[in-house]
Amino acid sequence: MNRKTIVAANWKMNGDLSLVNAMTAALNAINIRTEQQVVICPPAPYLGALTQANQNPGVAIGGQNLSEHQSGAYTGEVSALMLKDLSVQYVIVGHSERRSMYAESSELVASKTKAALDQGLTPIVCIGESEQEREQGDTEKVLSEQLNPVLATLNSNELSGVVFAYEPVWAIGTGKTASAEMAQQTHRFIREHIAATDTQAADNVAILYGGSVNAGNYQELFAQPDIDGGLIGGASLKVEEFKKICLAE
Ligand code: PEP
Numbered sequence: 001m002n003r004k005t006i007v008a009a010n011w012k013m014n015g016d017l018s019l020v021n022a023m024t025a026a027l028n029a030i031n032i033r034t035e036q037q038v039v040i041c042p043p044a045p046y047l048g049a050l051t052q053a054n055q056n057p058g059v060a061i062g063g064q065n066l067s068e069h070q071s072g073a074y075t076g077e078v079s080a081l082m083l084k085d086l087s088v089q090y091v092i093v094g095h096s097e098r099r100s101m102y103a104e105s106s107e108l109v110a111s112k113t114k115a116a117l118d119q120g121l122t123p124i125v126c127i128g129e130s131e132q133e134r135e136q137g138d139t140e141k142v143l144s145e146q147l148n149p150v151l152a153t154l155n156s157n158e159l160s161g162v163v164f165a166y167e168p169v170w171a172i173g174t175g176k177t178a179s180a181e182m183a184q185q186t187h188r189f190i191r192e193h194i195a196a197t198d199t200q201a202a203d204n205v206a207i208l209y210g211g212s213v214n215a216g217n218y219q220e221l222f223a224q225p226d227i228d229g230g231l232i233g234g235a236s237l238k239v240e241e242f243k244k245i246c247l248a249e
Contacts, residue, residue: 003206005222006163006229007246008039008124009236010064010092010210019237020046024053026239030247032058037229038246039090039124040236044078051087062090062124065098068111080119091116092231093123094146096169110149117158124163124208124231125150127190131170140189147190151197159194159201163208165231166190171211173233180220180227183209187226215244222248 011019020042032038041062042050051061067077083091093116094109104112109125116123127146129139143166151159166186171177178186187207195202209221210231221227236242 002035003204003228004035004037005248006037006039006206006208008062008090008092008163008165008208008229008231009041009242010095010231010233011040011042011237012064012097012233013043014237015042015046017046017049019239020049020053022239023242024050024055026243027059027246028053028055030056030243032056032246033248034058036246036248041090041092041124047083047086047088060089061087062092063088063121064092064095066091066093066112066116066121068108068115070115080115080121083121084119088121090122090124090163092165093125095126096128096167096172099126100169106146106149109146110153113150113162114153114158117154117161122161122163124165126165126167126210126231128167128169128172128211131168134168134170139186140193143186143190144193147193151194156198156201159198160204162201163206164190164194165208165210167210167231173212175212177212177217177221178209180224183221184224184226187224191226213245215241218245219248 038059039062063083093112098104113123129142133142206228208229208231213230213232214235
């Protein structure tokens with residue numbers, strides 16, 4: 001199976017219109033290899049501007065969150081259809097910050113994943129263990145519990161269209177990265193766990209690594225057989241550094 005390498009930027013609640021302009025100017029000027037897909041996920045208010053400014057066919061735009069509902073009295077929420085309306089193609093679901101700060105359960109993450117797929121968006125479903133969970137030897141149990149509602153909700157076709165992001169919580173924004181070997185081992189476990197439900201989908205799905213990825217460490221991580229790219233926070237706000245990662249330089 002030839003899976004594309006996905007380089008996804010999660011700006012979180014950072015950036016402004018001048019970053020939108022600087023990032024698109026830089027990325028519009030580069031050639032992204034066909035085996036690579038770049039995705040920029042800005043805060044929702046900048047989705048329209050970013051979509052309009054982006055002229056690189058190798059760059060897609062993504063949301064950072066969506067509602068599990070289609071429409072209605074849900075003040076402050078954004079639906080899959082609204083993202084679709086703005087030509088958004090991807091959406092991050094279940095980032096650890098949403099799981100911990102906004103109490104998003106794995107069941108809710110599964111519903112949001114389905115809502116995204118129903119509108120033809122590609123969900124980037126985040127999973128990952130805390131430092132304490134890893135130290136207690138619970139990593140695989142935690143990842144299985146996060147994956148199972150998604151696996152139970154989707155049919156085989158839908159599952160094949162999901163991108164997963166393994167983001168150990170202890171590596172997000174901390175400067176601590178999982179070693180390439182440790183990340184590969186965990187990605188292998190995730191793929192095998194998906195294969196226990198659906199072998200074909202397990203082969204198709206991209207599994208990104210996230211957690212302090214930067215221009216200095218991405219190559220070793222992305223070279224691992226079960227790591228299909230990265231979800232990048234801090235380094236995705238730095239135009240030159242992010243451009244380097246997109247170019248695979
Ligand atoms: C993230 O926000 O998904 C992330 C991985 O952040 P950072 O790269 O800053 O660790």
